[in-house]
Amino acid sequence: MDFELLKDWFTLENIMGLIEKYRTFGPVPGILLPLIEAFLPFLPLFLFVMANANAFGLWLGFLFSWIGAAAGAFIVFLLVRKYGQRRILKVLKRNSKVQKLMNWVERHGFGPLFILLCLPFTPSAVVNIVAGLSKISIAQYMLAVVTGKMVMIFTMSFVGYDIKSLITQPMRTVIVAVIIFILWYVGKRIEIKMNMNVEKEKKFRRAK
Template structure:
């Protein structure tokens, strides 16, 4: 418990630096999806409070995702970006093009989908920037609100069985949606293969 108190003290003493670390870490996660986004957002909410943590995470992650999209869209025809055009990205491009805004919104609202692959595929597909940004802003706001709500009251979730059950149901629902969308992506690919 002293460790957690020490972290709170550091955040209070160096609040501007702490905000920059929280913002930068979710920004970088957009480019390096190996970083644990849910853990970073939860930590931001636990350290800064629900709404400040939500805003820090949302601004950082949304900015990073939009920068990645614009970067891929700008240099998408260059040779080294061809490495990113693998089978999974090609499937994602075709699938998201067919499904449109609704799918993009769900992809960014569900933490169990590879948002980086969706972002890269949309940049390569040259999706209209305003359509992409509106889906990212709305989808990430929904996901980060839920994660920040949990992160803000972690002790309440640990000690309250009802909150734990609610968290498990939300997590299960998000996982099922992600699984269904991944299955739909695979079915779309099989359907496309049969048509060719």
């Protein structure tokens, strides 16, 4: 396979053409493209999100991209969690850098993961794998993925749909920043409650 040729094919026009070609399947192409990117991180997620926003409109495009990206990340996480003891992943798990990342994820939980997943250029495939190998709870990671990907995908959709508005209407940029803070704060409060419930369960088991 000629990877240079493949790389050249990935343009906004070609991806939008692909979505239009399979438009009879409704939102399926718009959801599948970002979902597949979770397994093949070399694919251009930003172009997929931009194409969805332009093909389906800002809000529907954002929704389809968000569902696909969040579902893909969570599936990768679950697969790594389930098969983490297999030989290949065991070797990865013993790597000192991976162990440091795993310990960091376990210690800090939702907050830093949320921030990492908000950032468009974070290697989310690495985050998914490390989180899957760590002992972070499924509920915690799902919360971080759903909220973090929401912010990242909305930002991408917003920029891709109307890039000029970031300069001509700075108030929109301020609103996006406020939404990011609110989601982070709400997620952090939920994480604290979840941790309290876990501690209560541990104390209850010890009392038995």
